[in-house]
Amino acid sequence: MRAGPSQEEIRRHNLGALLRHVHLSGPTSRAELTSRMGLNRSTIMALTADLTTAGLVREELPRETGRAGRPSLVVRPESARVYVFALDVGVDRLVAARVGLGGTILDRRETVRRRGPFSLEEVAGPLAGFVRQMHRKTRPDTVCVGAAAAFSGGVARQDGVVRFGPNMGSVDVPFGEEMSRRLGLGLPVAVGNDANLAAMAEHLRGVGAGCRDLVYLHGDVGVGGGVIVNGTLLGGHQGFGGEVGHMVVNPDGRPCGCGSHGCLEAEVGERALLEAAGRFGPQVGRDAVRAVVAAADRGDIVAQAALNRVGDWLGLGVANLVNVFNPEMVVFGGMLREIYLGSAAQVRSRLTVDALGPAREHLRLRTSALGDDATLVGAAELAFTQVLADPLEVLARAGS
Amino acid sequence: MRAGPSQEEIRRHNLGALLRHVHLSGPTSRAELTSRMGLNRSTIMALTADLTTAGLVREELPRETGRAGRPSLVVRPESARVYVFALDVGVDRLVAARVGLGGTILDRRETVRRRGPFSLEEVAGPLAGFVRQMHRKTRPDTVCVGAAAAFSGGVARQDGVVRFGPNMGSVDVPFGEEMSRRLGLGLPVAVGNDANLAAMAEHLRGVGAGCRDLVYLHGDVGVGGGVIVNGTLLGGHQGFGGEVGHMVVNPDGRPCGCGSHGCLEAEVGERALLEAAGRFGPQVGRDAVRAVVAAADRGDIVAQAALNRVGDWLGLGVANLVNVFNPEMVVFGGMLREIYLGSAAQVRSRLTVDALGPAREHLRLRTSALGDDATLVGAAELAFTQVLADPLEVLARAGS
Structure with missing residues (x-):
């Protein structure tokens, strides 16, 4: 239970909020900051002046707006400094x-x-x-x-x-x-x-910007996840929350590195795909995964079957997460971006069967916008x- | 992005916080409110006076404290009014x-x-x-x-x-x-x-009081859930979050009312237990579930096997939730209270295999403290x- 903040705490909060705004949204006019932050013009001016003096932002003419009349100054983060x-x-x-x-x-x-x-x-x-x-x-x-x-x-x-x-x-x-x-x-x-x-990055700067409830699935050699719940990253009691790759989807399934069987990671990870496609060998990693998707595109039946199999488990995993989290968006990142693009129909068909109707009616499935930089x-x-x-x-x- | 609050907003916030404190913790001395809320004595006095005038709280002598000296007044919610x-x-x-x-x-x-x-x-x-x-x-x-x-x-x-x-x-x-x-x-x-x-109730007033990351599993005829993430109920995009009963744990499993197969509800719900025990018939509900647990206690092999089977799936479901949420506590409520008590060993053994070590090392498994009133x-x-x-x-x- 917290008491109300002091004036100095409010000022710090507002300085942070203004800086955060231009950090995430880029150059912003004072007028827009006034309306977005719900503060009056003089407060915005004072905050901007403090941040400018500190060398965190500067005010300057905006790039060509195409509109007539005198353009108003924008507040821009000091990105180079x-x-x-x-x-x-x-x-x-x-x-x-x-x-x-x-x-x-x-x-x-x-x-x-x-x-x-x-x-x-x-x-x-x-x-x-x-x-x-x-x-x-x-x-x-x-x-x-x-x-x-x-x-x-x-x-x-x-x-x-x-x-x-x-x-x-x-x-x-x-x-x-x-x-x-x-x-x-x-x-x-x-x-x-x-x-x-990566989930936080997609939520702040990527495909999930503006989306407060988001599940991000990340494929590397394993499968990880990050969950944004009401705008905040799910951490759990010790910070290990979001390990969706170790949700068991197939109890009779493939052994997983964690000691269990049929974890999402074991069924849709890189190795599962490459083995199902008969391509597990010295060539692993993203290029090997892309090769399977490309082969399936060209009509390779074995590659298609491998993608279907993996897409099926991926869809089941996503359905479970949709029922548990009721997210607005599920984002496929890392290697799962390729796998999702190669098996979207399979994923969606599983979702229709296994996710509750009301929980999926507004759901959007998307691939990472930030790609490997997420x-x-x-x-x-x-x-x-x-x-x-x-x-x-x-x-x-x-x-x- | 929110601006700082006004003085009036801070006062309202503090009035609410004080009322919430005595609502949840019961009669509390002014001294304790001062220390718990981080406000000074005169502010606490003013807030208490406002709430007293409104008829929301009253100040009175505490029940016998057993200590010598003049007891200090406690602030008590006006429960009868x-x-x-x-x-x-x-x-x-x-x-x-x-x-x-x-x-x-x-x-x-x-x-x-x-x-x-x-x-x-x-x-x-x-x-x-x-x-x-x-x-x-x-x-x-x-x-x-x-x-x-x-x-x-x-x-x-x-x-x-x-x-x-x-x-x-x-x-x-x-x-x-x-x-x-x-x-x-x-x-x-x-x-x-x-x-x-019920999850919120256990978090505020039950076995999960003080616990900020909690998964509550509720068995009725179906299986529902509620998840507290960092002190707040997980709602999801539209409020359907926490439907853990429809997480698929056994893709080749029993048909579920939702149209899918092998949902946690289908594998550990009342009907799954009663059918496995050969007791599904006109007698359903809590008493029928209790009868299976009692029979298993008396050594009935069929009832024991039924509980083991259901406990195994329950353990797998809990393991998945532990990996996804990294909760501090999992609470079994409704009919799952009886099932957990009858199959705790099975549940724990599944957890050891299927939940990640670090995610379960501080985990506590508990039964509902509020019981059917949760x-x-x-x-x-x-x-x-x-x-x-x-x-x-x-x-x-x-x-x-």
Whole structure:
């Protein structure tokens, strides 16, 4: 039970809200901010002035509007000056990026990762190197306000420790702490589950913008998920919520890496598709999945049957999630984007049978708009959390 | 994006918060309110004075504390004066109650309901009669501040229309509107899904008090659910969220009333248990379920096998929900209370195999503390929503 906020808390809240608005929506006129935020003109002016002085936004003429008359000034995030580092630890790749306020990717480094057991050195070393390279290239007047990583595994909310992951079994890696030490920027590195962060990214900047109840399904070598419930990411008691890949859909089904059988991941993951298509071998990953979908398109009967089989289980999984969450949208991302596009009819037909009518009548099925960058964009948003919550305080700390 | 609140909004918020506190926690000293709400003594005094003048609370000496010295006054909800009507439309019964602020059931009427197709007349008639009887018995200085019904079916959030239910198929019943008309109290009747409301009741006043992430499973003739995510009831896009009974756990399984196969409801519902025990016949309902559990306790091998079978599917369903929600607690209510108590070992053994280790390491499995009253208590809480949000406004309207 919370008491009402003080005037200073209200001001901080409003500063954060204004910054968040231009961060997510881009350059916005004062008039529009006034109407969107429900504050009066003088308050918006004062807030904008504070943020401008801090170097977080600036006011400028809008790009050509095509309308006659004097254009009003727009408030624009200082994307080139204020930035975060976003990291993505995927199964097949490592990515690091410098992302400006407003979500602009300013710089980026990527390397292929060999599949296999996780080792901290093999992951943290290259990522820290990328960050150092990018940091050296920044101008002196820029300021880093946060850092975060998307990790393909289960991440405890309390301490950011990675507890489990595909090909990793049960582990206990204090990944954020280790990255923070290696980056040496004096900043903590927040860590989140990759599918959770991708869900947030699609909700904030992707196909699910404006959608408050959304289920995001992410296919990598495994299947992860992120669920937005009434505009907020479902975390659960310890932060492991949204592990929809380990929902059992076929109790007599294929063995899963988690020790169970017939998990969604076991039935619709990369390996399930490639094996059903008779193509499981040295060639795995996204290209191998695309090859199956392309073969099915060309009329390859085995590939078609494999996609149908996988689409059937995918549809059952989606139906279960529709009954449980009654989402407005289900988004297919990562490798599941390809699989959904190749088996949409199968997925929809399962939905019709297995999802309750009223729960699916307004449902939209969509593919990720951010594509393979969804996890990275999500990590950047996680890194921006603090500065958007309390802009002046974070900037003062970062600048000191 | 919301602007900061005005002083008047803060006062209303605090009035509601104080009232909510004594409503849920019972008589509380001013000193404790001061510390719990993080407000200073004079603010608490002013808020208490306002609520006292409105007749919502009163201050009085506490019951014997056993401690020496002058006891400090406690703030107590005016349970006998301020009340709501709570209705419960179950499959086998209809209940109406008058519930005082603070959650005290002041009066109560109940009748058996014959199973079968839903008819508005057969349900609304008796309930309206009960409410009129109870209303006639109230003293003139009492005030009714709300009314709500728990309905064993899917209820659209937007308009409170019941869209589907067990034994009902797809329907479109404006139940709340109809009840409001029949009660003639000049009050709207809010309607919620029974399992959703029971989940809220267990979260606020039952075994899940203090627990912010909770999955409640409710067995009636069907299986419903309610999920509390970070302290808030999961509604989903249209309010149909939490229909965990229609999560498919066994795709080759028993046909379900919804048209699918192997839904949790089809595998662990009353009929599944009674058929597996060779006892499906004219005797159905809670007593028939209890008889199976009792027989298994006495060593009846057929009853034991039936409970094991049902417990196995129940465990698989719970494991799926643990992976998806990472709850702190799973609560078994309604008829599932008996089934869980009779098959706990089976449920736990499934959980160990099918739920991810980190997601279940802090998990508690519990049975409903409110028992068969959980849905009714939940309906009462729904009915109290308005007065707790804006006490003086609602009371002024109710008194006028």
